[in-house]
Amino acid sequence: MTRRADELSEDDRILWNLVARTTRPLKGKTAIEIPDIVEPKPAPAPAPANGVPTAAAKPKPQHVSHALDDQTLHKLAKGRLPIEGRVDLHGMTQDEAYSLLLTFLHRAHAGGIRYVLVITGKGSSSGGDGILRRSVPHWLSTPAFRHLVSSHDHAARNHGGSGALYVRLRRTR
Template sequence: MSKRGDKLSDDDRVLWNLVARTAKPLKGRAAVDIPDMAVDARPTPAQPVQPAANATAVAKPKIQHVTHRLDEPTLDKLQKGRLPIEGRVDLHGMTQDEAYSLLFSFLHRAHAGGVRYVLVITGKGSSSGGDGILRRAVPAWLSTPAFRPLVSSHDHAARNHGGSGALYVRLRRARS
């Protein structure tokens, strides 16, 4: 149990905001507006901004995680089935909020379980005439700070695994 003075981590805050948005208020109560995580992270005008010298000293210890494309040999092995896909998640028919929270929790569980390669099925989303929202959004999500500690790289799947409507995702090794 946490104390009132404790603050949520960024990952916990993202998860909480997603859950809070899906909750419906009790009858006769007004809905509470939940701000986005990106809005909370920006300094407000009332908060003093640190000088550049202090900002570089503070930023040095942080490790910058960069999401890359899968290397060719690994991509080839995944496409031909010589490297096992240890988990799958299907995001078909979900809203962006539902898909984000499911993907985030799925990748957390897979990472904790030591899984290295998963398949994320977004679907092609061509029913509305354009390319799908999840098809465009999921690769962007995988590059956000919430997913960086989990995801090492990702790339489009082979035709036999869903083609442009699916992604191979390599998870980072879990630290022991």
């Protein structure tokens, strides 16, 4: 089966989006906005007529990513649990890294992968933590990633230490 010339593969689309974000328009031309993946927000529940919230009207607590349990961390560090995918975010801007990480995790989750390694790097040499090192754990707890990520934790030294994260993806249903 041949692919139409105007269709991009998923890898080509990821690469194109990363390149397109770094370009500037020609003089006299306006920039075209590249949309990010936007998840639909659930509709708010209607308020009860008598003003007393019912059990159905109470919002459910959102699932928060936890750290990996000690046994799983030990198995990943020793190589007894396979790391089935890895993504390196070194040298990227926050926008590029966010886009690549979200796409990578979507593809890994769809492929049934459970454990991946996200390499953020340790940061700038000016003594502070790198922006990706601080931001990626926060991103993994946001609604965009919550349905993909079960838990995450810092990697063992042989996998990058504090400059990398183990991420456990949720099981596909």
